[in-house]
Amino acid sequence: MSFDAFAKRAIDTAAVRGARYTDIRYENSRSERIEVRNGAVATLSDATSHGYGIRALVDGAWGFSASSDFSGSGIDRTAGRAVEIAAAGAAIARQRFGDPPHQAHVDRFVTQTELDPFSIPLGERVNLLLQAEKLLHVDPRISVGRAWIDLWHVEKTFYSSTGSRIEQSIVQSGSGMEAIAVANGEMQSRSFPGDIGLYKSGGWEIVQEARLQENAVRIAEEAVQLLDATQCPSGSRDVILGGSQMSLQIHESCGHPAELDRVMGWEANFSGTSFLEIAQLGRLRYGSELVNIIIDNTLPGGLATVGYDDEGTRSIVSDIIRNGILVGYESSNDTARAIGAQSTACVRAQSWEFVPMIRMCNLNLLPGETPFERLFDDVKDGLYMESNRSWSIDDHRLNFQFGCQIGWEIKNGKRGRMFKNPTYGGVTPVFWGSCDAVADENSWNAWGTPHCGKGEPMQVGRTAQCAAPARFRAVQVGVGYGG
Amino acid sequence: MDKSAREHLAQHVLAMCDCDAAEALVLHDNSALTRFTHNAIHQNVAYADTTVSIRAVCDSRTGVARTNALDDGSLRAAARRAIELAKLAPKSDVETALPEKAPYATVHDAYISATAQATAHRRAHMVSDVFEMAYASELWCAGFLTNSAQGVTVANSTGVLASFDTSDAGLNVKMNAADSTGYAEAFDHDIDQVDASAAAKVAASKATHSKAPEPVKPGLWTVILEPPAFGELFSYLIDHFSAQAYDEGSSFLCDGIDRRYMSENVNIWDDFSHPLAPRMPFDFEGAPTQRLALIENGIGRTVVTDSHWAAKLQRPNTGHALPAPNAAGPMPRSTVVLPGSKSRQELISETQRGLLVSRFWYIRPVDQRRTIVTGMTRDGTFLIEDGKIAGGVRNMRFNQSILEAMRSCELSNELRRTGSYFYSTVVPAVKIDRFCFSSVTDF
Numbered sequence: 071m072s073f074d075a076f077a078k079r080a081i082d083t084a085a086v087r088g089a090r091y092t093d094i095r096y097e098n099s100r101s102e103r104i105e106v107r108n109g110a111v112a113t114l115s116d117a118t119s120h121g122y123g124i125r126a127l128v129d130g131a132w133g134f135s136a137s138s139d140f141s142g143s144g145i146d147r148t149a150g151r152a153v154e155i156a157a158a159g160a161a162i163a164r165q166r167f168g169d170p171p172h173q174a175h176v177d178r179f180v181t182q183t184e185l186d187p188f189s190i191p192l193g194e195r196v197n198l199l200l201q202a203e204k205l206l207h208v209d210p211r212i213s214v215g216r217a218w219i220d221l222w223h224v225e226k227t228f229y230s231s232t233g234s235r236i237e238q239s240i241v242q243s244g245s246g247m248e249a250i251a252v253a254n255g256e257m258q259s260r261s262f263p264g265d266i267g268l269y270k271s272g273g274w275e276i277v278q279e280a281r282l283q284e285n286a287v288r289i290a291e292e293a294v295q296l297l298d299a300t301q302c303p304s305g306s307r308d309v310i311l312g313g314s315q316m317s318l319q320i321h322e323s324c325g326h327p328a329e330l331d332r333v334m335g336w337e338a339n340f341s342g343t344s345f346l347e348i349a350q351l352g353r354l355r356y357g358s359e360l361v362n363i364i365i366d367n368t369l370p371g372g373l374a375t376v377g378y379d380d381e382g383t384r385s386i387v388s389d390i391i392r393n394g395i396l397v398g399y400e401s402s403n404d405t406a407r408a409i410g411a412q413s414t415a416c417v418r419a420q421s422w423e424f425v426p427m428i429r430m431c432n433l434n435l436l437p438g439e440t441p442f443e444r445l446f447d448d449v450k451d452g453l454y455m456e457s458n459r460s461w462s463i464d465d466h467r468l469n470f471q472f473g474c475q476i477g478w479e480i481k482n483g484k485r486g487r488m489f490k491n492p493t494y495g496g497v498t499p500v501f502w503g504s505c506d507a508v509a510d511e512n513s514w515n516a517w518g519t520p521h522c523g524k525g526e527p528m529q530v531g532r533t534a535q536c537a538a539p540a541r542f543r544a545v546q547v548g549v550g551y552g553g
Numbered sequence: 554m555d556k557s558a559r560e561h562l563a564q565h566v567l568a569m570c571d572c573d574a575a576e577a578l579v580l581h582d583n584s585a586l587t588r589f590t591h592n593a594i595h596q597n598v599a600y601a602d603t604t605v606s607i608r609a610v611c612d613s614r615t616g617v618a619r620t621n622a623l624d625d626g627s628l629r630a631a632a633r634r635a636i637e638l639a640k641l642a643p644k645s646d647v648e649t650a651l652p653e654k655a656p657y658a659t660v661h662d663a664y665i666s667a668t669a670q671a672t673a674h675r676r677a678h679m680v681s682d683v684f685e686m687a688y689a690s691e692l693w694c695a696g697f698l699t700n701s702a703q704g705v706t707v708a709n710s711t712g713v714l715a716s717f718d719t720s721d722a723g724l725n726v727k728m729n730a731a732d733s734t735g736y737a738e739a740f741d742h743d744i745d746q747v748d749a750s751a752a753a754k755v756a757a758s759k760a761t762h763s764k765a766p767e768p769v770k771p772g773l774w775t776v777i778l779e780p781p782a783f784g785e786l787f788s789y790l791i792d793h794f795s796a797q798a799y800d801e802g803s804s805f806l807c808d809g810i811d812r813r814y815m816s817e818n819v820n821i822w823d824d825f826s827h828p829l830a831p832r833m834p835f836d837f838e839g840a841p842t843q844r845l846a847l848i849e850n851g852i853g854r855t856v857v858t859d860s861h862w863a864a865k866l867q868r869p870n871t872g873h874a875l876p877a878p879n880a881a882g883p884m885p886r887s888t889v890v891l892p893g894s895k896s897r898q899e900l901i902s903e904t905q906r907g908l909l910v911s912r913f914w915y916i917r918p919v920d921q922r923r924t925i926v927t928g929m930t931r932d933g934t935f936l937i938e939d940g941k942i943a944g945g946v947r948n949m950r951f952n953q954s955i956l957e958a959m960r961s962c963e964l965s966n967e968l969r970r971t972g973s974y975f976y977s978t979v980v981p982a983v984k985i986d987r988f989c990f991s992s993v994t995d996f
Contacts, residue, residue: 105880111642113878116634117619118627121602133673136600138621151599158673159587159594162681167595192641200643213802216880252802257922336590338695339727339736342914342931423600462915462950464929469950469994471927473919491920495950495992526697526725527586527598528974549991550919550927550952 073122076145077229080124083149085231088157089126091170092149093230095380096122097422102188105218106199113218114196121422126152130166131159134425171381171403174233179377181241182370183273187221190274195219198282199245205286206249209294213257217247217286218267219277220520222532224421234382242373242532243276244269244520249290251297258296258490260289260475264314265458269518269532270371292476292488299490302477304548308452308541309494310445313509315474316435316537317517318458323498324356324363325430325535326524327467328390329416330399332428334408340526342465345498346396348409354396357502362436363391365400365414366536372432373518373534374418380426383415390433394503402428420529427525432516434536438508445507445541452480453547455492460550463498471495473550493550501542509538554581554603554704556716562623563708566605569632572639574610574651576709578837578876579603583669584701587676591693592684597673608877609635610651614642617878649861652870654712657841663831668720668744669702676700679749683726686753692760694753696726700744705833713839719831722747723972727932728760732996733945735759736912736932738781740970740977742831759911759933763945769936771949771990775907777900777937782910782930783983784971787890789916789926790955791976794823794847794855795873796862797882803921805956806853814853815959820891821848823857823873829970829979832887835872842872847885851960859883889979893964900965900984902940907984909935909942924955929994949990961986 073096084092098120105113121138126149133156137148199217206215221243228236246267250259261267268280311319326332327344335343346354367385369375378384381403390398399405400416405428418429446454460473477492478485516536523530554562563577570577585599605628606619616638618631676698687694699722706716722744728735737755739747778786790805798804805814823845825832835841838860846854858866859874862883873883901909911933919925929950936943965982972978 103878105878107880109643110645110647111614112880113617114615114638114642115617115619115878116638118631119602119604119619119621121621123600131594132597134596134598136598136602138602155585155597155599155673158677159597161674162677162684163593164684165591165593167593192638196641196643250801250803252807252922255808255922257803257920334590335693335695335729336595338590338729339697339725423602425596425598427596460917460919460927462917462927462929464948464950464994465914465931466994466996468996469929469948469992471950471952471991493919523974526588526596527584527699551925 073227076140080145080149081229081231083146084124084126084153087150087153088128089153091127091231092124093228093382094122094124095226095228095422097224097226099224099421102221103218104196104199105216106203107216108214111196119421123419123422124149124152126156127168127170128153128156129160130168131156131163132168133159136423167404169404169407171232173383174230175378175382175384176235177377178237180239181271183241185274187243187274188223202247202282202286205283206247206290208287208290211251211253211294211297212249212290213252214250217282219245228382230382236378236382238377240376241273242271243273244518245277245280245282247282247286249293251293253297256297258293260293261457262289264517265475269373269520270516271373271375272371295488296476296490299488302489302492302548306544307547308449308543309545309547310452310454310539310541312456313513313515313537313539314517315455315458316540317535318461318472320363320433320435320535320537321430321519322461322463323467323470324391325433328399329428329430330401330405333399334405341524345466345468350396352397355394356391356396356499357394358505359393360438360505360508361391361394361502364389364434364436365416365431366434367415367431369432369516371516373532374431379415379417380419381417383413385415388414400428400430418531420531424529429524429531430522430533432534432536435508437511437514437538439510440507442509442513442539445509445539446480446485447483449480450482453492454478454480454485468498470498471549491551492547494545494547495549496545504543504545505540506543507541509540514538556704556718559704559706560714560716562605563706566607566628566632567708567710569629570607570609572609572611572636574710576608576651578606579706581704586697586699587673587680588697589680590695592687594677606876607632607635609639611636611639613645613648614639616642647861647865649864651709651711652713652838652840652860655841657715658826658834660826660831660834663742664718665720665743668700668722668742671700671744682750683753686750686757687728690757690761692728692730692757694726694728698724707837707839709839715835715839717833724749724752726752726756728756730760730764733760733763733766734932735763738971740972762942763933763935766945766947768947768993771992773987773989775904775986776988777904777907777909777982777984779911779982780969780980781971782913784978784980785913785916785973786955787980788976788978789918790924791885791888794857794885795882796856796858796866799856800866805922805924806856810853810855812853813851814956815848815851816962817851818893818964819848819851819959822846822889822891823885823887824889825887827887827889827979829968830887830977836874837876838874840870840872840874845871857883857885890981892966892968892981894966895963897965897967897982900963900982901937904937904940907937908946909937919952925952926955927952947996948994950992951989952991953989958985958988
């Protein structure tokens with residue numbers, strides 16, 4: 071049944087109650103997770119959820135109310151509550167944050183998939199994981215083997231009092247595996263692909279692309295080898311980061327600080343603020359000339375690829391860092407207007423229950439020109455690190471410390487012995503300023519991050535930071551084992 | 554949705570399940586949150602929803618389906634799907650039965666109707682007190698005020714029927730000056746106990762007194778962690794008390810139960826009946842939750858279980874299941890670090906040179922088994938000299954084993970409830986010797 075009549079009723083009700091602008095987002099979602107753990111199916115779940123969220127603007131203040139009550143009175147009550155909440159804020163406001171969006175679109179967007187993931191027989195999906203997980207048990211010291219698949223399908227329709235009606239059908243898929251080795255009080259883990267798996271917009275082809283079975287034995291053997299590997303040394307070294315770790319590096323040290331709500335103090339009490347201040351736009355040297363980071367929410371396969379954001383703004387491509395200089399932000403209508411710019415369509419809500427807010431979407435480091443293998447050539451004394459294990463950054467997004475699952479020594483351009491517990495740290499613009507090579511497009515991948523937390527109430531977002539491996543000079547390594 | 558409606562719904566769903574055993578978990582949530590920055594409300598939200606989660610058991614195999622569509626057709630479809638998933642799952646190597654009906658404790662006054670029903674106007678009125686404090690102090694504030702009501706009902710085909718209603722409220726406020734910030738919080742299941750003005754005053758004082766922060770050298774410091782800081786640090790120990798972590802080798806307790814891990818003055822309980830944080834007296838399988846000493850006089854005493862891990866490890870079921878499906882294992886839900894004998898002020902007065910930390914940020918494990926974590930200070934870090942607060946210092950990064958920290962610590966005599974989205978716990982302030990800071994920031 072179409073939600074159109076309900077949406078009209080909600081918008082009319084909100085207008086009568088005093089809203090200057092209203093939008094309503096209906097969502098019907100299905101999510102499936104399968105997790106195999108040590109030979110048993112630890113999770114086999116199928117969840118459906120439907121509901122709607124109404125956003126009302128009263129005298130420059132926003133109110134948001136969400137419900138799964140689809141009765142006429144339920145719609146009226148929810149619309150009325152959104153207006154009441156907005157009015158409560160407006161009554162004590164000394165400044166106004168909100169203004170009605172002006173654009174209106176009537177459109178439909180559908181994620182391109184090669185194979186509907188929900189059409190694959192469930193037994194086949196489970197069996198793929200059982201076989202991959204079984205391969206992880208290469209040694210009695212493998213304490214835990216895990217393999218998982220996540221599938222999401224969201225049907226949503228956005229309506230606004232300015233005339234938008236935008237239907238979207240979004241399919242996202244992902245899978246991964248992990249081996250944990252334990253012996254003599256030591257615990258080491260390896261996961262694949264990357265540290266959380268491979269997550270993209272698309273269907274079953276994404277799960278196939280992860281190639282779990284082909285890589286299971288290798289990563290399990292690495293987990294066991296790490297138990298007896300040499301501790302990562304401390305000091306200043308040249309560092310090459312693998313693609314998935316670069317994705318994490320972008321996510322934490324560029325993606326979050328470039329969120330304009332954070333820059334403007336809207337996240338100050340929780341996620342913090344940002345060193346990418348508005349006065350620095352167009353001037354701040356964020357990184358070396360090789361560092362080019364863009365928003366691309368149109369990218370096929372990007373986990374955050376959609377046609378429109380949850381304010382009804384069409385997805386675009388725009389620059390954040392151009393040749394190392396800060397030139398843009400991830401923004402919404404309200405925040406963009408405050409700096410005299412246009413929204414970059416980065417507004418998302420986790421689901422119908424949640425208010426739309428600025429979220430990192432597809433934020434991509436453009437590939438360089440150096441083949442991955444050639445990154446090592448010019449390194450006399452360095453480290454190559456892969457797959458994140460630990461991540462922490464201050465509430466201005468400057469001082470960071472990250473750890474990886476595995477590292478290798480680099481001596482005179484050659485990869486050597488394995489290091490366990492590799493960590494590195496630095497200050498964001500100094501670190502990115504030391505980037506002197508980014509690998510080419512052959513090793514560039516759309517690494518998705520399916521569980522990014524932000525906001526209050528906390529929302530989980532699905533983002534992507536597409537990246538290739540890159541090289542950094544004179545980085546402090548071995549910083550995590552001082553206490 | 555009230556208790557009787559949830560119980561009726563749960564039993565109605567169970568009747569739809571044609572399988573060996575079944576469980577229905579009904580969760581109702583009605584929450585609102587007012588968020589502010591720059592002394593004005595910028596996000597103001599509310600939502601209500603009821604979900605039904607059905608766990609079907611067929612020949613020791615389980616499947617779970619969840620829906621928030623409560624019409625009979627949708628519920629029957631979810632029941633069929635749970636059974637279909639169960640029949641496709643491989644047979645478990647552990648024979649796990651759903652819990653039998655058993656009496657559980659009564660927790661009084663966990664639901665306060667005034668909290669559950671607080672309106673957007675009441676929240677606006679309370680946060681306006683925070684705004685006034687900010688204006689009066691020439692600061693700007695950011696934070697939230699939330700109120701909510703949750704109802705849980707678990708029913709299963711072996712006769713379990715357990716329900717619990719709770720309310721909650723919380724205030725979080727950060728005051729901001731040109732080069733300093735200050736933080737305070739208040740959480741209570743009764744919104745009348747949340748004193749917005751008092752919290753705003755504390756946060757403003759911290760921001761004002763930490764102006765012009767000076768850098769100090771990283772290294773080993775004596776620290777006094779206020780409850781929000783200690784609570785966040787301590788939260789990274791909680792999963793070590795899971796039977797799953799214990800069995801799989803990621804818990805520090807793998808070195809042995811009944812072994813000393815912390816100083817003798819440390820006692821940690823899992824206590825659903827604590828008056829500062831009254832919680833559900835049964836778990837998400839409907840098994841009665843036990844009050845447990847996890848650490849007694851510094852000695853590791855036990856891990857928590859659910860029906861699966863109790864059967865697998867041949868231990869009693871302590872009633873700490875999370876909602877199915879749950880690959881993370883059982884977990885303590887109501888941790889309390891018991892208080893010591895000295896006041897917070899005495900801990901400060903007895904410190905020759907040290908740091909007072911109001912709050913931590915972005916703590917993450919560096920080495921899970923060794924309990925080494927890293928994180929940052931934020932929102933009010935002070936130098937203590939000769940037993941007095943000497944001024945603000947710039948924020949620092951630490952790398953520290955939590956166990957090492959708790960081998961040499963003193964606890965204050967006043968407990969506070971603290972929490973975030975990943976934990977809620979009751980802790981005192983703590984004084985720790987030789988806390989390891991590894992770097993300093995520019996702010």
